[in-house]
Every structure is written in structure tokens, then in C-alpha cells.
Amino acid sequence: MLSSLTRRAARSYATLKPAPFGQPRLESHPHLLKEGEMTGGIQSAEYAARRARLVDALPDDSIVVAAAAPIKYMTENIFYRYRQNSNFWYLTGWAEHDAAIIIQKSASSSRGYKLSAFVAPKDENEELWDGARTGLDAAADFLGADEVYDYKRFVPELQRVLNTSAAVTYVESEGNRTTNAGVPHYVQRARDPDPWLLEFFTSPRTPRRRDLKRELAKLRVVKSPAEQEVMRAAADITARAHTKTMCYVQPGLGEAQLEAHFAYLCARDGAQRPAYVPVVASGSANALAIHYVANNALLESGEMVLMDAGCEYNGYASDLTRTFPVNGTFTSPQADLYAAVLSVQKACIPLCTADAGYNAHDLYFHACRLLHAELTRLGFDLKEREVERVLCPHGVSHSVGIDLHEPHFDSSEKLKEGMVITVEPGVYVPPLPQYPKHFHGLGIRIEDEVLVRKDHSVVLTLSAPKEIVDVEGACQDVLGLGAM
Template identity: 50%
Template sequence: MENLPEGSLAVCVAGQMKYMSGQIFYKFRQSSDFWYLTGFDEPDAAVILEKRSSSPRGYYMRMFSVGTDTAKEKWDGARTCQEDVVQFFGADEAEPISVFPAVLRNLSAAASRVYFDLPKGYKRTRAVTPKSFLKYLSPSGGASRKEYDHLLDSLGNLKPEPLAPEVARLRAIKSKYEQEVMRQAADISARAHNKTMRFTEPGMAEHAVAAHFEYLCARDGAQRPAYVPVVASGPNGLIIHYTSNNQLIADDEMVLIDAGCEYNGYASDITRTFPANGSFTPEQATLYNAVLTVQKQLVSLCTESSGMSIIQIHWESCNLLRKELERIGFRFVLGAGTLDTLYPHLVGHPVGIDLHESSHADRNAPIKKGMVITIEPGIYVPPLPEFPKAFHNIGIRIEDEVLVGEKHPVVLSVNAPKEIADIEGSCQGLLGLTAF
């Protein structure tokens, strides 16, 4: 709040339950900004932060929630009462969610500025109920465009300003506590990658491998997958976001697994590629080592002292990959295959509460100490005549989660093997490694 003007309000609303069909709901996940600001993991809630220099923290925090309801709790479980919201979540004041629109309207009348996020595609119509108003403001609400006008009317001449960029600036640099949580999330996922290499065998279904990875993460304390896992065998590895996971794994294929868990609200994001039968062929090893050589060089650039941005690291990845591919027989002549065909994605992205941490992140800005980013170069060779036939239908991506340091990066996913000898050792169960 220190960068906001005196008397300003920051307004953030919790996520809402989402439904597959009828009354069949998805597992609830809190709105990312609301989770960051409050740590409160229930739907139908809101927070108003008022900038007050006279307050001990420099701001006054009002939270709004459903509170206890004996009848509903028989179906949905216990909710946090208002008293506990104050005691455990740092609120100066807690009130029922039903009064949120009225309190916000009253506070806005005296505010210097109001920060909150306008729903995409908003059109003025007539407001309805407190709950529909709340649902409409929520990033995950998805209600019709009917719930917003009375708030805008209450602002008078004040124009609402977006909150998300302000929160994104805070979320970009991880605190020591956040770093430890992300280290644990990455370690859970790294161990799961290691054991999943041991588990995988030719003839298995990709979805069985995905289920094994998710089981290992859940057993070790993860609350959910961070995203739908990619388990791509053979030519499926050429599809960047392959999530069908419905093919059988053949004996001579490579298996690309892009999977991570969510632990205490923070995501992990790791990719490893390994041979289904536990042993690299010479061709697989040659292409794999080319990508690995580049990936390790890129990780070394993840420091504040490098002065580099994610975009600059990406361009460096293109230069390095081109050199490595030319070294092993690829030719990039005019009119033939281009690097864009083989490497169609960006080298990495910030990660944190969200897998892709913020749409407001400036990829051209120098990376800073305390950021966590992924480094994930990949090569995906389609069966085209301009590319060496020995590498056709091989897709390789190696992705680590990296904590940016002042002069030295810290690889949070260090326990996921990526050297060929270590991968083959994991696949073959050397040193007593088991699949469980």
C-alpha cells in the first residue's frame, strides 16, 4: 500500500465456485490476487484495504465473508467466523459479505482513489443482489453483465483504476517465506518426476503415467496439480500443450513430461524428457545433449547482475540452439526449415501463485533478485525433409524453476534429474530408487 496515495482504497474479491454441470462443482481455487493479499481460502469473500498513514501498518483492512451457517455447513463444511477472520487473517475489522456493496459505496464517497479490476467487456446495466455483485467482480465469477452500475454511480467523479498491476508488482519479488514454499513445491514435483521415470515402461498408457505423478505429489503434501500434466510420448512430444494423454507408450520412444504441483497456493513447473525403455539411443542422446547444453548456459544468466530480461534470455536461447543444432547436422539455409519451426515458444516465464505469474509482467525489464522464472528451451523435430531424418518425431524440452539471485541463480527443481547418466539411472532403478 505504500505506493498508493493517502485515502485510496484497494478492493479485491475472492473467487467463486465453478460448476461442471448442474450442481456438480469443481474443486475451489482462490482468486490469486485475493489469496496473495489475505491468505483466505473461501469463496464469497472480499477485502477493502484503505490507505491510512495513521494506522500501525499504514492501512486499514476490512474483510467480508459468509461466516458460519449451521445448515449450509452440514453440506459444505465449516466456514470461518468473522471473529476468526480478525484473529487469524490480519483483518482490522470483519463483516458479513451481505454488507460489502453498501460499505464499499460509503467508503468510496470519501476516497481519493479506488483501485479494483473492471470485468472484461463490462457494459453498464442494472445492479442486482450483493452476491451477484460479488460474483461479477470476482475474476473467476463469469456472471452476466448486470452487477456493476451502482458501484460506478457511487464513485461520483472518481474513475476506478486497475488493481492487478499494483499487486503484480508486489508478487513479482518473492519474500523469504514465499521462496521456501516454492522450494518445497518444486522439490515435491522434482521427486515425483524422478520416481515417475522409474515407473514408466513401454506399453503403459500416458494417462496412467500422469496419474502416478499426481499421486506422488498428493502423497507428499501437494494440494492439487498446478496444471493439466503433459505426458507426451513419441510424436506427441512435438505438441507443446499436449494434454490428451491417451496414447500407449512405445518401446523406442522418448517421453516428455511437463508437470508440477501446487503447494500452499504456489505452483511448480518442471519438464523432463527421458527414454521410455530407460536407455537413450545415440540419436536421442545427441539431440538431448544439444538442448541440455543450451539450457544450462541459460540458467547461468538468471541473475540480477546479468542485467538481462526474459526476452534477452530468449534471444540468447535462439542463438545457442541454432549453433548446437548446426553442430549436429541441422542446416538453416534460405527457404529451408527455420528455428521457429523447431522452437516455437518463449524460453520461460515468471511463476508463483499462478503458473504464468502475471499478464502484467514486463518481459523486456531486467530480471531482479527474488523473482522465480522458468528456463525451458525445447526442440521439436517434425518429419520434414529439411531436417535430419535421425531426429524426426523427437520432442525434447528441459525446464527448471530458477530463483534469480544477485550473482548466482538457485535451481529450485534441482532434484529432478536432467543429465543423461542420472536419467538412465532413475529409469533403471539404480541406487535403489523405487517408483513409489
């Protein structure tokens, strides 16, 4: 049901294009959303349930602060396509920037917490430039907030709340590999934040400040049934685009063309963006670099191409790697090495169940042990742990979700029902004299996304071929599927 407010807004804007809100809504985008959904595939009620579960797990009177990501700029005033902060998205489904929430756990509230939201107000002039905003009135309804304020009031209100309460406060420590954790962007941009607020965020030991990211990681690692369905759809789009890219591959094309072809197919099927910069690595120099993303070499007959690429769909990432022959047929050393990696990958997938009792570490060591045996069979003379040190130097599993690599994934925690993880053994043979010469320069990785169930595992990326005969068949397009 729509509240009268939403209905009124929808009615008064019904004839207007663009849509009346700052993100797709059933009223304006019935092709993207169903009744009750806040974002594609996820109900408003689920967002409320996530907040309630978070609050339940925290001490009495805790405060939670989460904010939208800032716009990022490529150059002076040229912005990148906006992507919402993952945790803010998880808690709200709100797609606009200049937004934040403060959640106060409170026994006196009937739902156990009070939710204050801060969003950009409607502004005819600015909306003329930047497109529609949802505004305060509709935000109260969409977010189920107790109070909604102009985003300008966020930092002053945060100061007031922190000043008047001694409760433990959960905030996201901003920063990543390139920026040190520290003062969040909203405090940096505020007019004159109180010096103690800067201190609150920068002091390394504030007993009152705790990391929201860690708390949410515990919830995010297990996917709800609705999340599983969105992730299945994301994986489907990605797997289909991989298959079609195999149909498209031929000598003389460039890695860049495969990347573009893949990106086009994902976008056409509804994905909003690539989940990461894809690896499209042909030939030895490229495939041996795990994070090769230059993607600017020409594909030569007789080589393989390793493509690690996935889309983001309705806020969830997908992750898939296939290695396939440029001319449609593996050479016999390529096929031998491919079969070795494939047998390891297939042996690991059934272990991704709650009942098996494995964690991601165990899976990695199990995969390395199997790979050691497979490679020995192929004539490699391997020292102990040489697979881990040289031939497969990366882990074989990580958690996937809103982020491609979900934060704070504990690889020593037993796999639980509802987790989505990757299984991605690889082998990369450097041209060293101790390895059989015919394998020199071959790099192969086979990666699927797996949903963990109690007593079985579900491969979400199922439709991308991985058996040799199927991969070759797709590259030769024997079924006449066509590259589109």
C-alpha cells in the same frame, strides 16, 4: 500468541471434528502449520506486510478492493475443487469463498490503512452441509481487520465507500481468455446493485478505477524468503515425483498412467493440487504439440516421453519438464538432440542472476542463438531465425509463483534478486525434408525452475535428473529407488 478470542474458539471446539475453522489453523492442524502462520509457511505478519507495501506504493486515500474467487461449476450443481483468487490469497491467505476486503489508505490510521473484511458468518445448518466456516469473530483476529462484516454487506458497503470518496480505487478486472473483463462476480450476484456501480466496472475509461492486478504483479514478482522456502518445497515435491515417474516408466504403460502416478506422488507428499494440466506426450505426433494434454496414447519402446508437470503446494506453483526414454535408453539421434538442448539449458541457468543484467527476452534470444549453433553442428541447415520460427517457437522463461505464469511478467525487465523463473528451451523437429531424417518427429524440452540471486542462480528443481546418464539410470531404476 493467540488472542483470547481464538483461544476461546479453539477451546470450545477442541473436541469437535471436523476442525472449527474454514481452513487449516495451528489449533486444528498442527501438522500443517507453525506458530504465527496464516497459511503453510507464511506468517500472518507477512500478509500484513504485503498489504502495507501495496498501500505504501499507492496515492493517498486510495481504496483497494479484492474478493475471493467464486465457486466454479463443472455441470449444473457439481462444483470443481475450490481455488482461491490469487491476488486475494496474496493479500489475505484467506481460503474460503464468499469473502472480500476493502483497504482504505488513511494517514490517520497508525498502520496507514483501514481494513474492512467481509466473510461468511457461522451457520450451523450450512456448515453441516459444507463443512466449517471461520466466521466473523475469528476472521477479525486472523486477518487483523479493523471491521468484519457479513459477506452479504460487501456490495452495499462498497457502494457506500465509493459514493462517499473520490479516491482512486484499485480493483481486479475479472475475466480471462474466455470471459471478458467486466462486472465482477460479486456485483453480478448482488441483489440490486446501483446502476452506477455497474457503470463503474464496465466503463472502459473511469479515471478512478485502476487495475489491482498490475500493482500486485510488481510486488508478487519478487519472492520473500518465506515464499522462496514454500516454492523450494513445492519444487522438491515435483522433482521427486518426476524422478519416481522415470523409475516407473516402461513400454506398454499409457501416458495416462504416468500422469496418474505423478499426481499420486505429489498428493501423497502434501501437494494440494496439480498446478496445471500436465503434458505427458510420447512419440512424435504428441511431443510436437506444445500443449498436448490428451495423455491417452500407449508408450512404445524406442520412443521418448516429454512430461511437463508440476504441483501446487501451500498456494505456490511449481513447473518442471523432463524428456526421457520409454525403454530406459535413448537412441543415438535422441541422445544427440537431447544433449544439444541440455547444453543450451545449462548455459542459460548461470545467466539468471541480477548481476548478469539479462531479462527474459535476452535469455530467449541467447538460447535460440546457442540452439542454432548446436543444431548446425548436428547437420541442420538453418535459415536465420528458423529456430525461433519453427524449432523452438515458445519463450524459455516465465515467472512462477502463486500462479504458474505470474501475471503481467515484464520480459523486458532485468532479472531481480528473489525472482523465480523457468529456463525451458526445447526443440521440436517436424518431418520436413530440410531437416535430417533421423531427427524427424523428436520433441524435447528440459525445464527447471530457477531462483535468481545477486551473483548466482539456484535451481529449485535440482533433484530431477537431467544428465543423460542420470535420466537413463532413473528410467532403468539402477539405484533401486523404486517407483513409489
